[in-house]
Amino acid sequence: MTSIARICEKMIEQKPFLQEALSSGIINYGALAETMMDDVEKEFGKKVKHAAVMMALRRLQEKLQQMPISHPKFTADCDLTIKSDLFEITIVRHPQTYKLINKFYDVVDPRSGDFLTITTGTHEITLICNKKYKQKFLKMIVKDDLLIEIDDLAALTLKLPKQGVEMPGIFYLVTRALTWENINIVDIVSTYTEDTLILKNKDVARAYQILLQTIRENTKK
Numbered sequence: 001m002t003s004i005a006r007i008c009e010k011m012i013e014q015k016p017f018l019q020e021a022l023s024s025g026i027i028n029y030g031a032l033a034e035t036m037m038d039d040v041e042k043e044f045g046k047k048v049k050h051a052a053v054m055m056a057l058r059r060l061q062e063k064l065q066q067m068p069i070s071h072p073k074f075t076a077d078c079d080l081t082i083k084s085d086l087f088e089i090t091i092v093r094h095p096q097t098y099k100l101i102n103k104f105y106d107v108v109d110p111r112s113g114d115f116l117t118i119t120t121g122t123h124e125i126t127l128i129c130n131k132k133y134k135q136k137f138l139k140m141i142v143k144d145d146l147l148i149e150i151d152d153l154a155a156l157t158l159k160l161p162k163q164g165v166e167m168p169g170i171f172y173l174v175t176r177a178l179t180w181e182n183i184n185i186v187d188i189v190s191t192y193t194e195d196t197l198i199l200k201n202k203d204v205a206r207a208y209q210i211l212l213q214t215i216r217e218n219t220k221k
Contacts, residue, residue, distance in 0.1 A: 007043045008056040009063075011036060017176070022057065023064035029054045072170040073220045075161040080208055080215075083115045084201055086153040087134045088187060090126045091145045097125060100140060104129075107136055115155060117189045117196065128155065128187065128198060153186060154204035157196040158211060164193065171195065177214040183207050 012019050021027050033053040041048050091097050101118055104127060108114040114133075119126045124147065127137065131151070138146075164170045174195060178185060183206065187198035199207055 002043065004040060004044060004048055004052050005056040005059060007040050008036065008053060009060055011039060012057075012060060017179075019064065022061050025061065025065075027057075027061075029057050033057060072164075072167045072173055072218070073161075074170075074215050074218055075220055077159065078161065078215055078219070079159050080211060081157045081159075082154060082204055082208060083130075083157070084154040084204060085131045086115060086128055086155055086198070087131050088126065088128045088148075088150040088153055088198065089134075089137065089141070090124050090147045090149075091141055092147060093120065093123055093125045094145075097141070097145050101125070103140060104137065107133055117155075119189060126187070128153070128189070150186060152201045154199050154201045155189075155196050156199055156204055156207055156211065157194055158215075160193045160195055162193055173214060173218055174211060177210050178207055181206070181210055183210070 012022060018027075018032075022032075030050075033050055036053060037048070037050065040053055091100075098120075101120075104116065104118060108116045108129060110116070114130055116127070116129045118128075129137065134149075134151075138149075158174060160170065161167070171190075174197070175185065178197070183199065183203045185197050185199060189196040189198065197207070
């Protein structure tokens with residue numbers, strides 16, 4: 001039978017924010033144990049004592065505090081750029097729609113500052129571009145292939161350090177900062193040294209300030 005300690009550990013592992021708070025020692029064990037009791041008992045198969053769950057959480061905190069935790073850092077050349085008034089569409093991927101990609105690139109003009117990202121998934125293709133091109137793209141797409149379209153978007157692009165691909169937690173710093181401020185991320189597009197967050201236009205100004213502060217607080221000295 002799985003132990004109470006292992007059940008608690010598995011539950012905390014599934015909630016990164018809670019795991020971080022527990023590791024930092026800012027969690028009320030009694031209150032947390034109370035919220036977990038029903039799930040622990042369900043997993044354990046019988047009644048458990050509140051004190052037993054509290055003890056498991058205390059031991060888990062000690063374990064987390066002893067674990068080596070990496071602290072990712074940005075570099076001095078990291079910056080933020082914004083592109084507003086974008087739209088996003090997702091279409092079904094099949095041979096015909098896949099052939100559209102080159103036509104999409106023929107429409108936009110990156111040299112004049114146009115924004116275009118195309119992400120090809122296993123079954124879908126997502127395109128994010130300037131609002132002024134929306135009708136042109138929609139005319140090129142078979143209606144039945146269109147899965148969703150989202151308007152009033154903005155792109156907030158963060159330049160990452162080149163060593164970011166070997167830096168655990170670098171993306172977590174970004175998403176955590178926005179999640180704590182209740183800012184929804186509609187989509188994420190990443191390349192080697194760029195992380196582009198697709199947000200609603202109404203959120204981008206506040207997101208910019210939040211991430212700017214996050215970069216300042218986590219930049220190598």
